Amino acid sequence: MARYTGADCKRCRREKTKLFLKGAKCDSPKCPIEIRPYPPGEHGRARTKESEYLLQMREKQKMARIYGVLEKQFRNYYEEANRQSGKTGDNLLRLLEARLDNVVYRAGFAKSRDMARQLVKHGHFTVNGRKVDIPSFQVSENDIIEVRKTSVELTPFVVARAEAGEKTVPAWLEAIPNKMQVLVHGLPQRQVIDTQVQEQLVVELYSK
Template sequence: MARYTGPITKKSRRLKMDLVGGDKNFELRPFPPGQHGRRRIQEKEYLTQLQEKQRARFTYGVMEKQFVRYYKEAARRPGKTGENLLQILETRLDNVVYRAGLARTRRHARQLVTHGHFEVNGVRVDVPSYRVEQYDIITVRKQSVETFPFELARQTFGERPIPAWMQVVPGSLQVLIHQLPVRAQIDSQLTEQLIVELYSKN
């Protein structure tokens, strides 16, 4: 599956949002790249909405076509489309691995999933976009438990808050999905309504 592999700090600066988490280069220069980056730009409504969609895409590492599919699925579901969209993004396996503290960044989580380090309900899954469900159990495969990334995960467990919709057992590197996340349980700076407004024009 295609994914963005370009310079992430430059993308963070353009979108005015730290897409990595703890990006020191972004913290030093949080304004858009270019000679006139510091100049305040009068953004039109469409540009603001488009920028929010791009923030969501690059935060979760999702390509455009897949993001559109997620939006259409969110719109078909009952409830608020924007909140449904965030729930879909949050329940991707790579995001769950990141939220559980088993990877430093979502990019790192995606790499770990792709390399086949995880099982869901006892079955090996190596697809980052795999969607977890309520009561799913995600575990690190026995062959991978003693490798460096997971030794580090045990040592650093607790440095990031764990979302209320999951439970993590650091000793066994096991994640239990209590429920699908609701908006109040999703730690995100995104304004999902702007994305809904963007797509509703089409």
């Protein structure tokens, strides 16, 4: 399976903004984008002509990188969002937010989406009592996500319980750290999703 194995911080520098791919490091003074706020590479400081296409492409790359999705899968999300009723951009964000790895991250059970993806892949979670090890699994309203009993004493989950309350959990989710559960009250509307992207630019790019 294809996956990115390079430096995450280069991705943030490429997009000229924090994508919060490295957990606590992103909030520390050691964050590379604080030290070198320009794109990586020999010509990183060179001025580039920002065409309409470039703006659309950069926004698409930023959204895909935030959620850890590669091009083929991202295109599939767009096509699914386009088939649904309502605004395609809003639908696209809702599909990405409803990924199991994103829900684990949003609930505060992992410090980054990368970490959440790894925990899901290793089979540490159940959805409605059934083991799920697919990070892209789409959660639904009233789902109950729970850490498996055999995994609750592993270090990542011990840390998550100790740090419960430090991270704001979105209103559409309810985290219960003492039970290591996440309740999905409903899928979010665009206005409550705090991901800093202009989804309309992505729609314009793919609709050409």
